[in-house]
Amino acid sequence: MxxxxxxxxxxxxxxxxxxxxIVFCGTGISMVAAMxxxxxxxxxxxxxxxxxxxxxxxxxxxxxxxxxxxxxGAASNSGxxxxxxxxxxxITGGRVIGILGAAQVDKxxxxxxxxxxxxxxxxxxxxxxxxxxxxASFVPRxxxxxxxxxxKFPIMLDYLTSPGYLDGPGARxxxxxxxxxxTAVITNLGVMYFDHDTKEMYLAYYYPGVSPQTILDNMEFxxxxxxxxxxxxxxEHELKILRETVDPHKLIL
Numbered sequence: 733m734x735x736x737x738x739x740x741x742x743x744x745x746x747x748x749x750x751x752x753x754i755v756f757c758g759t760g761i762s763m764v765a766a767m768x769x770x771x772x773x774x775x776x777x778x779x780x781x782x783x784x785x786x787x788x789x790x791x792x793x794x795x796x797x798x799x800x801x802x803x804x805g806a807a808s809n810s811g812x813x814x815x816x817x818x819x820x821x822x823i824t825g826g827r828v829i830g831i832l833g834a835a836q837v838d839k840x841x842x843x844x845x846x847x848x849x850x851x852x853x854x855x856x857x858x859x860x861x862x863x864x865x866x867x868a869s870f871v872p873r874x875x876x877x878x879x880x881x882x883x884k885f886p887i888m889l890d891y892l893t894s895p896g897y898l899d900g901p902g903a904r905x906x907x908x909x910x911x912x913x914x915t916a917v918i919t920n921l922g923v924m925y926f927d928h929d930t931k932e933m934y935l936a937y938y939y940p941g942v943s944p945q946t947i948l949d950n951m952e953f954x955x956x957x958x959x960x961x962x963x964x965x966x967x968e969h970e971l972k973i974l975r976e977t978v979d980p981h982k983l984i985l
Contacts, residue, residue, distance in 0.1 A: 735966050737920045738985055739974060740939060742768055743966040745831065745875055745918050753777045754828045756819060756867055759796045760984055761877055762831035767793060767978045772970055780818060782863045784810040793979050816863065819870045829915075830867035833877045836889050839933045839953050840903075841876065841896025841914035841926055843868065844889040851891055861893050868894035872912030880919035885951035897931035921947050923963065924955065932956075937963035 738761065745765035749755060751774045757766045758781075766779045767790055780786040781797045789805030803809050819828050834843035835858055845864060847854035868874055874896075878884055896914045898904055904913060913931070917924040922938040934956040938944050944957040966974075979985045 733966070733968055733971055735971055736985070737939075739971065740963075740966060741765075741877065741918055741920060742974060742985070743970050744923055744937070744963060745769075745877070745916075746772060746774075746970075748875055748916055748918075749774045749777055749829060751776045752827060754818070755779045755831065756815075756828055756871065757781070757831045758833075758862075759794075760833075762833070762875075764793060764974070764979055764984045765831065765875075768970070768974050771973045771977055780815060782812060782815045784808075784812060784815045786810070786815075786818070793983055795983060816866055816870075819867065826872055828871040829873040829875065830871045831875045831877070832864050832867060832894065834864070834893065836884055836886055837876060837878055837917060838886065838889050838896070839955065840898060840900065840931055841874075841917065841933065842889055842892055842898065843876065843894040843896065844891045846891040846893045848890050854890075865894045868896065868914075869909050872910065874914040876914055876917045878917055878919045880921040880947065880950050882950050882952055885953065887952045897926065900931050901929065903931075921950065922960075927956070935960040937961055939963050940965055 742761055742765045746769035749769035755766045755777055757763050770777050778787045781802050783797045785802040785806040787807035788802050792801050794801040834845040836844035845858050846860050847857050849855035921942050923936050924933045925936040927934055935944055935947060938947055938960055944960050
């Protein structure tokens, strides 16, 4: 079946979500990916939002985390404090996975969503961390959505907003952060994982019709491509769920 790159990115992210995960997601494609996973491969996963809604029914895709639809049929409607406490709770914290986006990512999965250029005289100023730094600091696993362009994969970030593996093995722990970190960077060209020992990004999957060299050409730093495989295209069932159940009005997709 034909599919768009945004649909493919969504399905690739959904496949990363496990059945007992507690998914902390924001607005847009991350929300669609979490909903798709719950309908396809992770029916027992729980979605929650920084605005405090936990395990909502989500019969329609919300347009933002403050959309009243995130609260419909929820197991709990609380607030920001309770939401962020859920990430750090000893019982639930080990099962939480965050889904984030940013303007830049480096080889260790550190994120910039603050500015491009000098902080005091930036070329572009973004909205900043929001809750992203908290998520990156306190949850054991993160998925990162990114458009695959050379400027978005720099050798050095213009600003470190949210921590990945900082400067390599042991750096998170030395900085007093929770162990864990980003597990995948999902782009419109492929999917990168992080090496267990070096904590550096490597190419895990390239999309049908995309070569590993094309991916390298769109990054400032090099990554290992020896483990790369061609990603499996979305199945008819996955696309049907995505298009007819999750986002039938194409509000996000």
